[in-house]
Amino acid sequence: MKNKGRKYACVDTCFLQGVDGVIATIEISILPGLPNVEVVGLCDSSIRESKERVRSAIRHCGYEFPKGRIIISLSPAYLHKSGSSFDLPMALGILIASGQVYQATNRCIAYGEISLQGEIHTIPGSIPRLMALKDYHEGLRLIPNEESEQARLLEVGVSCVRSLSEAIHAIGKDDPIPCMPPLCVLPGTDTADTGNDSSGDEDISSEQVLDYSCLRGQDAASRAILLSACGFHNMILIGSPGTGKTMAARIIRGILPPMTLEEKLDWLRIESTVSLLDSNMIMERERPFRYVHHTCTASALAGGGRPPIPGELSRALHGVLFLDEMAEFNPRVLDLLRQPLETKEIVISRNGSVSTFPADFLLVGAMNPCRCGKLLDSPAECTCSVSTRRNYKNRISGPILDRIDIVTKMKPMNKDTLKETLVSGRHAESPAIRRRIKELWERQYQRCKENQVEPMRNGEVMMIDMASLFRINDTTMDYAIYAGNQLNVSARGMKHILRVARTVADWDEEQDVNEEHVMEALQYRMNTEEFTYA
Numbered sequence: 221m222k223n224k225g226r227k228y229a230c231v232d233t234c235f236l237q238g239v240d241g242v243i244a245t246i247e248i249s250i251l252p253g254l255p256n257v258e259v260v261g262l263c264d265s266s267i268r269e270s271k272e273r274v275r276s277a278i279r280h281c282g283y284e285f286p287k288g289r290i291i292i293s294l295s296p297a298y299l300h301k302s303g304s305s306f307d308l309p310m311a312l313g314i315l316i317a318s319g320q321v322y323q324a325t326n327r328c329i330a331y332g333e334i335s336l337q338g339e340i341h342t343i344p345g346s347i348p349r350l351m352a353l354k355d356y357h358e359g360l361r362l363i364p365n366e367e368s369e370q371a372r373l374l375e376v377g378v379s380c381v382r383s384l385s386e387a388i389h390a391i392g393k394d395d396p397i398p399c400m401p402p403l404c405v406l407p408g409t410d411t412a413d414t415g416n417d418s419s420g421d422e423d424i425s426s427e428q429v430l431d432y433s434c435l436r437g438q439d440a441a442s443r444a445i446l447l448s449a450c451g452f453h454n455m456i457l458i459g460s461p462g463t464g465k466t467m468a469a470r471i472i473r474g475i476l477p478p479m480t481l482e483e484k485l486d487w488l489r490i491e492s493t494v495s496l497l498d499s500n501m502i503m504e505r506e507r508p509f510r511y512v513h514h515t516c517t518a519s520a521l522a523g524g525g526r527p528p529i530p531g532e533l534s535r536a537l538h539g540v541l542f543l544d545e546m547a548e549f550n551p552r553v554l555d556l557l558r559q560p561l562e563t564k565e566i567v568i569s570r571n572g573s574v575s576t577f578p579a580d581f582l583l584v585g586a587m588n589p590c591r592c593g594k595l596l597d598s599p600a601e602c603t604c605s606v607s608t609r610r611n612y613k614n615r616i617s618g619p620i621l622d623r624i625d626i627v628t629k630m631k632p633m634n635k636d637t638l639k640e641t642l643v644s645g646r647h648a649e650s651p652a653i654r655r656r657i658k659e660l661w662e663r664q665y666q667r668c669k670e671n672q673v674e675p676m677r678n679g680e681v682m683m684i685d686m687a688s689l690f691r692i693n694d695t696t697m698d699y700a701i702y703a704g705n706q707l708n709v710s711a712r713g714m715k716h717i718l719r720v721a722r723t724v725a726d727w728d729e730e731q732d733v734n735e736e737h738v739m740e741a742l743q744y745r746m747n748t749e750e751f752t753y754a
């Protein structure tokens with residue numbers, strides 16, 4: 221838009237609000253008066269700093285920074301804005317308003333941080349911004365070149381620019397949108413067809429991911445791990461130091477099926493608000509694995525800061541959240557898990573604003589059986605008093621334990637099996653297991669659909685009619701209730717038993733849940749009860 225006499229310009233932009241991209245408009249007006257740049261519209265100091273970068277970049281590109289009183293207004297004004305992504309639209313707006321640059325299209329949208337020499341860089345939040353750009357149909361869309369791969373993944377038609385000069389060139393052309401071909405094939409993620417995409421499943425667990433065969437000798441734990449992955453059951457591993465609890469958690473990640481494209485985009489949306497994405501992260505097919513140390517603070521776990529960014533709970537989206545030394549966590553921090561384990565999201569309210577982040581993950585906790593760690597393997601050597609043991613266990617509150625389906629014990633590795641697992645050339649078992657688990661997930665989703673329930677895995681089923689969904693007949697249900705009563709299992713504990721029993725039946729390829737399945741599920745519950753009330 222040419223503005224002879226009336227020194228005014230309007231450029232759209234997009235900024236990050238929580239984990240969503242919001243379209244905003246920047247208006248620039250150059251008025252007569254003493255040279256001054258004023259930015260208005262509820263923005264913080266990071267945006268006010270922009271003007272110095274913009275001034276330098278404009279001069280470096282051979283243009284003049286206009287004299288007079290420049291007013292830059294950002295709307296919607298009721299949303300708090302921050303970050304350096306406003307640099308590019310501000311620079312373009314100033315150049316258009318001062319009549320130095322001709323804008324061929326009616327409107328355009330642009331964002332990106334500008335260096336003093338006029339190079340354009342990306343900042344965190346690329347995926348949410350690009351998602352918002354998908355709905356922008358007014359005109360030209362300019363983004364930093366570093367986001368080109370993400371734009372192709374999301375199939376957004378954009379013009380990628382490396383510098384302010386390139387951006388100026390793009391807006392001056394009548395037909396400026398070189399739409400890039402979409403990056404339609406994300407290797408390893410399955411799109412609509414789920415039938416024959418075992419392609420590439422083999423190479424995934426070759427290097428970084430530990431193989432299931434490393435669990436040789438841990439009969440009870442290896443079975444529990446299979447069931448946990450198969451039904452997406454939250455679990456706790458109890459064992460002395462050095463029994464391989466962390467290794468076991470990493471193995472679970474390796475046997476979970478690869479993310480679907482939808483899950484992948486979900487995760488990228490969160491991850492891109494915390495860090496800058498590189499190509500590896502975009503092409504990565506593994507589910508995330510977040511290792512959380514017990515010194516983790518509440519805001520690092522749940523998310524926080526200003527503006528709020530997601531924490532570990534959200535960064536583990538669709539993957540594994542591993543809490544090491546769970547009993548050593550600050551109980552207040554640990555209690556933050558209660559809400560996401562129930563609702564799969566976390567709500568953070570800070571400074572008057574409320575942000576909701578997704579938090580859907582498989583919780584795997586590890587802990588020692590007691591403070592000295594010897595209670596399970598050599599009880600005689602345990603130096604903890606009865607009250608110390610009780611206090612140690614009580615650090616994990618009842619409400620958290622109520623959301624854990626499986627508790628299993630790990631044994632110290634026997635020397636012969638240790639040698640066996642360390643000898644090279646053993647056959648990798650994870651790929652086959654992973655394929656099987658993928659099939660079993662499909663079966664669980666299918667069962668939900670047949671019962672007109674939203675598709676979910678066994679471990680995610682809450683308080684709906686479990687007997688009919690899980691195909692538990694009256695006899696088996698009576699048995700479960702009888703056995704549960706004998707063993708003092710609480711009513712809530714029964715829910716876990718039925719869920720795990722269904723997964724055991726799935727793994728054994730049985731249509732109906734029978735008494736044997738219930739018995740096995742009771743074992744995992746007994747571990748919990750024994751562990752909690754010992």
Ligand SMILES: [Zn+2]
Binds near residue numbers: 590591594595
């Ligand atoms: Zn002890």
